Amino acid sequence: MTDHRLRIPLLDTREMPITGYLDRLSARPGERLTAHVSVLAGEPFTARLQRVISGDPNPSGPGLRFEDLSHRYHETHPGVRQSICPGSHAEMPGPDLAPSEGATWSVLICLTMNLGRGIILEQRAADRSVTMRLTDLGLRAEVSSGGDMVILDLLGVLPTDVWVRVWLSVDPSSRRLTIGRVDADSRGQSADAGLPEGFELVSGGRLTVAAGGEELASHFTGKIEDPAVYRGWGPPWSGGASHNRLVARWDFSLSMGTQHVVASAGSAVDGVLRNLPTRAVTGSRWSGDEHVWRHAPDQYGAIHFHEDDFGSCDWDRSFAFDVPGDQRSGAYAFHLTTKDGEDWLPFYVLPPCGATQARVAFLAPTYTYMAYANCYFANRAPEARARSASWGASPYTGGAFGSYGRSTYNWHADGSGVALSSRHRPILTMRPNFVFEDDSKGSGVRHYPADTHLLAWFEDKGIAFDVITDEDLDDEGVALIREYDAVVTGSHPEYHTAGTLDAIARYVADGGNLAYLGGNGFYWRIARNPSSPEVIEVRRAEGGIRLWAAQPGEYHHQLDGFLGGMWRRARRYPQALVGIGFTAQGPFEATYFRRRAASYDGPAAWIFEGVEEDRFGDYGLSAGGAAGFELDRADAVLGSPGKLHVLATSENPPASFSAVHEEMLTESLTLSGEPAGDLVRADMVYVETPAGGGVFSVGSITFCGSLWDGKRFDGPVSRILENVVRRFSGYEAAADPILP
Template sequence: MNERILGYTDRLSAVPGDVVEFKISAPLQGKFKARLVRLICGDDSPEGPGLKLEKIDSAIDGAYPARQQPILAGSYVWVTARQPFDLPNFTVQAMVWPTLPGNGKPQAILGNYDAATGSGYALFIDENGCLAFRAGKNAPVSTGVKLLSRHWYEVYAVFDAGTGRVTLGHNMMLSYHGIPASVSETFTLADPVGEGGRFLIAAWNDDKFATAHYNGKIDGPRVSARALKAAEIERLRDLPLDVELAQHVVAAWDFSRGISTVKVSDVSGNRHHGRTINLPTRAMTGWNWDSSDFDFRSKPEHYGAIHFHDDDLYDCGWRTDFSFEVPEGLKSGIYCAQIWQKDAQGNKTEDFVPFFVRPPRGTATAPLALLIPTASYLAYANHQMISSWWFEELSSCKFATMSEVDRYLEEHESFGLSVYDEHTDGSGVCYSSHLRPILNMRPKTDLWQFNADTHLTDWLEKLRLPYDVITDDDLHAEGVECLRPYRCVMTGTHPEYYTKQMLDALQTYTNGGGRLMYMGANGFYWRIAYHAGLPGVIEHRRAEDGMRAWFSEAGENFMSFTGEMSGLWARNGRPPNMLVGNAFAAQGFVNAVPYHRTEASRDPRAAFMFEGIGDEPIGDFGTVGGGAAGWEVDRADTRLGTPPHALIVAAATDFPDSYHWVNEEMNHTHSAVNGDTNPRVRCDMMFFETPNGGAVFSTGSISYGGSLAHSDYKNNVSRLTENVVKRFVDPTPF
């Protein structure tokens, strides 16, 4: 159970008239309190501007009955029909590719077993990694032969009610010398099977819950109403079904159908369809994949596998505790429901549940829009990279320091993962949703993503520069129409994850005369997809190069939601340079450095940027690494699409060797890859004009926003940025 109060919303972006539902889990008995606040700055670090909240009187302010709501992680398939699977004689079979055999837990493959009542049956992998079967109140039986991880097997259990015998066996699809290719054991059961619960694939029932989650792929599960012979089981591997045996088949599920949906199709003709729960990974290579095609749309029969995980989570499914209807006239911005409880000793547990308010669609209340990178927030949602020694210590060149949020996520494994994490079985996480508490999308967390972006809202508020907020969710759904009301669009500090629709919209906007301020780095880097029917979820595959936390398996680079190739946008023919001039060059997380003006900054085209600024270093200060250029940095490259007329007006080059050159630019490893020796490890500040009077300004640095508040906002980074904003919202064409 959770020891702290937690919450999430049903939507991230809202306009006046929309209703935002808040789902809360409160650990203490009695009540919890809530109030609405507008978040101006979330950086409460000693060096930062401080936590800044504006109290907003609203209908949600008050006390609510407290209740704990569970998080039920783990994916499976639920077959809606029950009665057809209560059979006197039956055969259950499937092709399986287990990834954690012998993990000390039972892992169900398929069946209607209910642990709460001790009824029904299930084919499963036991605690020792051996194929096993259980029925009714009989003790489980097992082959005693441990399955190999990441190998395809045909597994089956054949039950004859007349004799009470069950035959349990597996056949290896890839055999090895000294290991039996086929194993078969027969046992006699004393007690009846009994009527089971729901028929599940990759889990079994425990009353109304699912448990015994399976880790690995399953392909071609079948149920037959007869005790089949070994040769007959083999004849049912493929589709279409064997004509002679089809009359005995109760259900034959084809996971290659409806890959982009949650539907699971029974192709036996009996229509015993099902649906996936908690989004197991689809578009996975099946047992018969032969590398002849790498796109599941071209050869779907080779992609009949679903990869299940015991830590998959899409939607917590919590009940709504209170709702907020966004009133007309509420100022656009970042809002939070601040929720809290106190125990008898006065100890407080609190949470901030964020959402974003934009003006009515098609309208604007300011000439400037801050584009909130919600897709990137989801990509990093509840990430646990800090506990991965290879990332934090090898990549960052510093010892790992875990925050309170990091520790909490380590101690509570059910919150769902980011696309930077690996599942329990070591496979990469492809899906991430906001329908769960996201502990690092909060104020008072580390200065990365969400909290770092409040440096921008804080600065805009301090300088009284009018702005609206819009989100990636809006941009993906509405395209360029979302941007048209604004003269200028400002990105967040790290807009890394983009769909084609989002990228097209921004390119159309700048080509049509819009002005874009790219306020970060490592932006427009990875290609993702939103699901057409499921709210609040993105998909990403780490295909073909890039600075990757994991990499996709062979044949699994195409996204199940849309069929698009994932991976780097540069590998998809759309390098970020084409949009903003810069692209990811290097990363290092020890310290940041200042920019220095270049000769191009004297060009009359850029004169407006440097009014009131001399030749001093730009940004030799800041809360993110101590400088304006750092953490992750971008560089111009005309070979990748940087416009030939672009002006590199300032650059930072004196990065230490803790800054690592991006590996996608290396043909092979060598010694000259780090900051102190590699001229490609640099950060370019850039300006260029676009067609129809538009323009682009790029900082090329994630650390940049952390320098805006220095010296009470009176500094050269703040002045330069103010100069750009004022010129970019000026309707005079460039």
């Protein structure tokens, strides 16, 4: 842990006038979507169905374009404000205790930062309770029986990054209350107080770890391990034979991939975790010799709770929508409006099960959308905020309305990284009018709205397409895409499971045609678990471009047990899948491409038919160029799915760009042996695969923004992609364009 935690910015905690989420991000005709909506003022709201054509609010581009489908869904519903309850905790039934006998509650804690607040453990039933709390001055015991309340402080600030056992004893027979701690050096401290006559002990009810009170507030931030309850007064370990006094114990090392708390001894009953605390973290017994929690679960008996953890909202249903049987595959959204504001709930409609409606499939990178969900460093510059506001862009731009949880690019209050993201919450960055970046030469859109550059281009060229998502591909495998003549990605398909990579690799190996239209793709490994399919996990381990790093011993996912980090650490190089892989990055700036010999002559020359320019792509809606922000290059050592042809390479990179960490051995020595400056480039490639298919990869996140040449979907970048898609899919000449 480092001092950067002291500089963690506080989030704006205002709420949107209206917002919500869907139970799924995609559905097929005949399936039901459920919407969960919160209206701050509690007023009625209206929901209208729209087909999303273009989600970039920049008026210099195609603009915001929708097809109104109000005839399919347009309803007004009563609005209610639904609660937002951040902070994680464990919750289980409290053990039964004899009211007149003594009992002791004990737990191990490790403060990751001395935030000076939070309930460590509490048992509460009716008008009785026992609470152990962290304060600015040390530990506090709070016990109540009927109308009597006794508070006892043990002064002494607890150390950080050190395991301490804390305990609380209540003995009604001797009318004694004690709170104590045992530090790592085995030295103990305690404080005592008397109890009023007739004091009765709490029994049954609810036992919580890392939160308490009637409303389950006062959340604790830090690691907790080994919660237990014993009969009698005093620390049970001091006199030996603690098992003779044991009433209940829970083992946090069990059922690691779930939100389930396992009762391990005594009369304890299983419980649940709320709001996605971080599991698979090192506990008090971690020796440093084992880094895989599956191999030594006893060393991973802790859970890292955070006062700002944010899981799934669990809001009440507001309305449901049955996708009509004749609904075409595509991008859709419910437009929510109330008297005080608006919001959008995007989703995708897949083709019917076992069928296709087009020859081309767009693979929507919803895992990437989830990883960046509500990223709060978005668009900090006042000038960019003012410009996007003038376009009518989302008011979330600039990091306002931070009530709905952070992204996996942000930190918790104690400086630890956010590793888990749920789609069962408002994802305000996944909206058709959201501006992400400071971009004086373009729109500054990324992810969901940036991918509509491609969808609007399809519309303009009259090329029919289906939409599938990477979650669908993960669930169903290669069978979902096998029948398509071409599969195209979005601008930033960064996050993947083994299932999505396996399906794409199988499709290519079987002769499928793939167009990878972005940069920094197939980079981070994520985990899922069937018990919570709405959640993804990222452990930022083993290098890579990242804003936080997993702690030693905590590189393996809790959801599936596998090593986190970059896919290249598992020898699943992006180059071996699509011919290129991440090589360089800088601010949201861009440059152009220059053609190579293979674009003029050879088996890939058809890709440049109708393109006369040698230099192209010095324009566009994303940073003003086709080769920008994050760049990929070919690398013969890291492989290719077939015979690779480099068609074009970017030139004149911005001075702020540099090679990524994983390509560097020292400050100047690269893994490949090339000069570091030579790695700062984007390679546009074509790969002939052994099964007769092809892979076209562009090597840049900003490429799709240059499908728009400043006035229309025209120019060399548009022509190149049109040649590829039409050859891959067999579509003939363009139909009349839909967009001007």
